[in-house]
Amino acid sequence: MSAVQFSAATPAQRTTALFDAGSVTSGQAQKYGSLTAGNGTIGGREVSIVATDRQVAGGSLGVTEAQALSTLLEQSHAAGRPFILCLDCAGARLDEGLPALGAFRQLYRHVLDLRLAGLPLLGLIGRDCFGGASMLAATCAKRVYCESSRLAMSGPAVIQALGGATELDATDTSAVAALMGGAARARLAQTDPLCEDSLDAYRQATRDWVADCDNTVQLNLRHQHTRLGKRLLAHGMAPSPPKNASGNLPEVLRQIIAEGVQVHKMDGVLIGRNGQTSAKFFFGFIDGAAVGALAAWTLAGECLALADERPAEEVTVFLDSPGQAATFRDERVMLSEYVAHLALVLSSLRQHGHRLTLQVLGDAAGGIYVALAAPAARVVASTGAKVQVLPPTAIARVLRRQSEPAGAEDYVRAGVIDTLI
Numbered sequence: 045m046s047a048v049q050f051s052a053a054t055p056a057q058r059t060t061a062l063f064d065a066g067s068v069t070s071g072q073a074q075k076y077g078s079l080t081a082g083n084g085t086i087g088g089r090e091v092s093i094v095a096t097d098r099q100v101a102g103g104s105l106g107v108t109e110a111q112a113l114s115t116l117l118e119q120s121h122a123a124g125r126p127f128i129l130c131l132d133c134a135g136a137r138l139d140e141g142l143p144a145l146g147a148f149r150q151l152y153r154h155v156l157d158l159r160l161a162g163l164p165l166l167g168l169i170g171r172d173c174f175g176g177a178s179m180l181a182a183t184c185a186k187r188v189y190c191e192s193s194r195l196a197m198s199g200p201a202v203i204q205a206l207g208g209a210t211e212l213d214a215t216d217t218s219a220v221a222a223l224m225g226g227a228a229r230a231r232l233a234q235t236d237p238l239c240e241d242s243l244d245a246y247r248q249a250t251r252d253w254v255a256d257c258d259n260t261v262q263l264n265l266r267h268q269h270t271r272l273g274k275r276l277l278a279h280g281m282a283p284s285p286p287k288n289a290s291g292n293l294p295e296v297l298r299q300i301i302a303e304g305v306q307v308h309k310m311d312g313v314l315i316g317r318n319g320q321t322s323a324k325f326f327f328g329f330i331d332g333a334a335v336g337a338l339a340a341w342t343l344a345g346e347c348l349a350l351a352d353e354r355p356a357e358e359v360t361v362f363l364d365s366p367g368q369a370a371t372f373r374d375e376r377v378m379l380s381e382y383v384a385h386l387a388l389v390l391s392s393l394r395q396h397g398h399r400l401t402l403q404v405l406g407d408a409a410g411g412i413y414v415a416l417a418a419p420a421a422r423v424v425a426s427t428g429a430k431v432q433v434l435p436p437t438a439i440a441r442v443l444r445r446q447s448e449p450a451g452a453e454d455y456v457r458a459g460v461i462d463t464l465i
Contacts, residue, residue, distance in 0.1 A: 050246045051132075051171040051192035055080035055095035058130050058168075061243035062086060062093060062250050076112035078103050078133075083125065086254045092120040095130035098171065105176060106137030110147035114154045117163070126164035126257050128250065129184065134199070135175020136433055142450055145414070145433045146459030148176050152183075152418040156391040159183050164257040168246055169226065174199040175434075179411055182384035185260055187233075188249045189226030190241035196224040197379040197411050198370035202434070206370040223375055232275065232378050265389055269348060272341055272385055279377050281338045286310040294330060296405050296426060297362065301326060312339040314362060315346055325350055328362030330405060335412045336369035337382040344382075344389040351393055358399045361390075361420070367410030367434065383415045390419035404429040404461065417460070424463045425452070431460045 048057060059073060063084035073082040078100035083092050094116060096103035105113070120127045137144045159165060167173075167181035168188050173195040181187050181195060189195070198206070200214035213219060222228060230238035239245040276282070286308040293307065297314075301307065305326070307316040312333060316326035327343055329335050350357060368379060394400045402420040404413075409432040417423045425431070431450070455461035 048243050049190075049192070049241045050168075050243050051190055051241050053170075053243060054099075055097045055130065057243065058095050058170075058246075059093050061247050062128070062130075062168075063091075064088065077101075077106060077108040079109050079112055081112070081116050087251045089126070089254050090123070091126045091128060091254060092116060093128045093130065096133040096177070098132045098134075101137055101139075102134035103132045103172075103177075104134045104137040105148060105151075106140045106144045107147040109137075110144070110151040114151045117154055117158055121158050121161065121163045126166065126254055128166045128168060129180060130168045130170060131173045131177050131181055132170030133173055133175075133177035135177050138433055141433060142431065142454055142458035142460055145431070149414055149417050149460065152176070152179065152387065152414050153391075155180060155183050156387055156418060157395070159185075159263065160388065160391060160395060162262060164260065166250065166253050166257070168250065169193040169195055169229075172199070174202075175411065176414065178380035179384050179387070179414065182378070182380040183388065185257070185263070186253060187229070187236045188246060188253075189230050189236065189238050190245075191221075191226050191238070192241050193226030193229070194220065194224045195226075195229050195378070195380065196375050197368045197383060198375070200224075203370045203372070203375070207372075211370075211372055223372060229378060232381075263388070265385075265392055266348060268385055269341070269345060269389075272337075272382060273345075275377050276338055276341060279373075281373075281377070283338065283342060284311050286315065289314065294364075294405070297330065300403075311342040312336075313342045313346065324358050324360070326360050326362065328360075328405075329365045329412070330362050332364050332366070332406060334367060334369040334371075335365050336371065336374040337377050337379050340379075340382040340386045340412075340415070344386040347386075347389045347393055351396060351398070358401075359393060360401045360403055361416050363402060363404050363408050363413065363416055364406030365409075365412055366407045367432075368412050380411075383411050387415040387419055390416065394419050394421060403465075404431065406430065408432070408460075410434050413460075422462045423460070424465050425455060425461045426465060429455075429461075431455055 067084040078097045081094045165184040167184035203212040204214040289309040290307045314328040402423045404425045
């Protein structure tokens with residue numbers, strides 16, 4: 045048995061341990077920034093593995109990594125190879141700013157489409173898996189954790205920066221582990237194993253998955269929606285009834301949505317229908333508030349209902365939110381899974397003929413922006429819209445400096461906005 049812990053291993057050690065001895069088919073492993081990638085066999089089956097290196101910018105994903113991972117995923121899908129992500133990653137590369145966010149938008153679009161197309165995806169969680177990396181993990185068919193793993197949309201330092209130590213004390217390792225550690229995450233999904241923190245244990249879990257991945261039931265978004273709804277109820281997060289919001293819309297929306305549109309709000313989600321005969325539907329997070337698990341689940345449910353009732357209807361999603369909710373309450377239910385579920389539902393709408401547009405009205409940041417922008421056919425921004433990788437307070441906490449302000453041309457150049465209106 046190897047004495048090396050998987051959570052402490054290098055990418056080379058992880059990939060070498062996972063592949064069958066002598067099976068790597070592409071010569072030496074290829075490097076793309078913080079990524080190490082290779083093709084080989086596991087249990088005799090051809091697979092692709094990509095591992096992040098926490099020693100390179102915390103394993104974060106910048107433009108180079110996002111573009112390379114997109115290409116590798118496409119190649120794996122074309123060759124019929126299952127794809128394994130060894131994730132030890134702080135999320136998006138903050139010091140690259142908007143270009144990293146735009147590149148991750150495109151990467152995540154590929155991941156969503158390939159997941160819906162049936163590409164077998166496995167996430168092996170090393171030590172830390174935060175932000176966009178946690179969305180990648182949550183989109184996988186299965187995840188494997190150890191006691192040292194930590195997975196969350198917002199890392200402990202970001203949660204404390206935005207909510208204070210009363211929300212979560214980032215220095216309290218036991219409290220952090222109880223909230224987002226491997227054991228806590230594995231308890232939320234019985235299909236996701238918690239294994240010993242060793243190369244051998246992860247290798248065996250990976251071999252078991254590869255041997256059975258072709259028999260895995262195809263992703264059913266409605267079944268997934270029901271499962272996630274039950275989790276919310278179990279944690280006291282029950283949906284609220286819809287309330288009429290026609291007379292309480294922001295000025296910018298009153299200019300966009302015609303009179304007579306039936307508009308309701310439910311759990312922070314705007315729901316609007318442009319009459320029974322018009323092929324337009326409106327959704328959105330418009331209150332300028334951070335989006336939590338219940339709101340993401342509610343919007344996903346409305347979109348699933350639309351898919352059943354009105355095929356190929358035009359859909360516009362409005363966004364004015366500083367990003368995902370960095371709270372104990374939302375991380376307790378694994379917010380990443382709700383954000384990824386919403387993104388998968390929206391991608392499914394687009395694939396089934398709905399023309400999906402995201403319109404940024406005010407603030408847009410982080411995983412919520414990506415979950416809405418990645419599936420969209422186009423992203424448009426109103427005058428005064430502001431797109432960021434993370435809220436300024438969180439960026440200052442991580443980078444120890446203020447982020448530089450960006451303008452409309454920067455948004456288009458970085459690929460976070462397609463059209464300005």
